[in-house]
Amino acid sequence: MKTVSRIFQLLHALIALFFACAAIMLVFIAARTGLLALSSGVDTAAAQQIIEAIGLLSSAVVALQIAETITEEEVIRDADISAPTRVRRFLSRFFVVIIVALAIEGLVASFKAIHEAPDQLPYAAALIAGVGVLLAAWGVFIRLNRYAEELEPEAMAEVKSEDQKVRRS
Structure with a gap:
C-alpha cells in the first residue's frame, strides 16, 4: 500500500509541475501581449490588449495557486484528503483562487464587451453575478465550518502542526 501511495504522490507532483509550467507560459504570453500593446x-x-494580458495573468495566478495547493496538500504533507478538516481547508483555498480569478475575468469580459461587442455584456454580467453567488456560498461554507471545527479540535491541532512542516520546507 505504501508503494501505491508513493505513486499517487509522484503523480500529484507531476500534475503540480504541469500547472506551474502552464502558469509560466501564460505569464510569457501575457508579457508578449503587453509588449505588443x-x-x-x-x-x-492597446488598452484592450493590456486588459487581455491582465486576464492571462489572472489565469496564470490560478494555475500557480493550484500547483501550490496540490504540492502542499498532496506532496509535502502527504495528507489523507478524506479527513474533514483537510477537505474544508483544501476547498477554502480552492474557492479563494477561483473566486478571485473569475472576478478578474468578469471585469476583463465587461471591459471587452463594452468596447468591442455590447451584445456580450449580459454574459459578462452573468459571470460577475456567478462570482457573487460563489462568494456568498463560500461565506456560508466558512460559517458552517466554524461549527464543525469546534466538534473536532484534535483534527485542527493536527492540521496546524502540519502547517509548521510546510513552513519549514
Whole structure:
C-alpha cells in the first residue's frame, strides 16, 4: 500500500509541475501581449490588449495557486484528503483562487464587451453575478465550518502542526 501511495504522490507532483509550467507560459504570453500593446501605440486597441494580458495573468495566478495547493496538500504533507478538516481547508483555498480569478475575468469580459461587442455584456454580467453567488456560498461554507471545527479540535491541532512542516520546507 505504501508503494501505491508513493505513486499517487509522484503523480500529484507531476500534475503540480504541469500547472506551474502552464502558469509560466501564460505569464510569457501575457508579457508578449503587453509588449505588443505598448509597441502599437497608446490607443483603445492597446488598452484592450493590456486588459487581455491582465486576464492571462489572472489565469496564470490560478494555475500557480493550484500547483501550490496540490504540492502542499498532496506532496509535502502527504495528507489523507478524506479527513474533514483537510477537505474544508483544501476547498477554502480552492474557492479563494477561483473566486478571485473569475472576478478578474468578469471585469476583463465587461471591459471587452463594452468596447468591442455590447451584445456580450449580459454574459459578462452573468459571470460577475456567478462570482457573487460563489462568494456568498463560500461565506456560508466558512460559517458552517466554524461549527464543525469546534466538534473536532484534535483534527485542527493536527492540521496546524502540519502547517509548521510546510513552513519549514
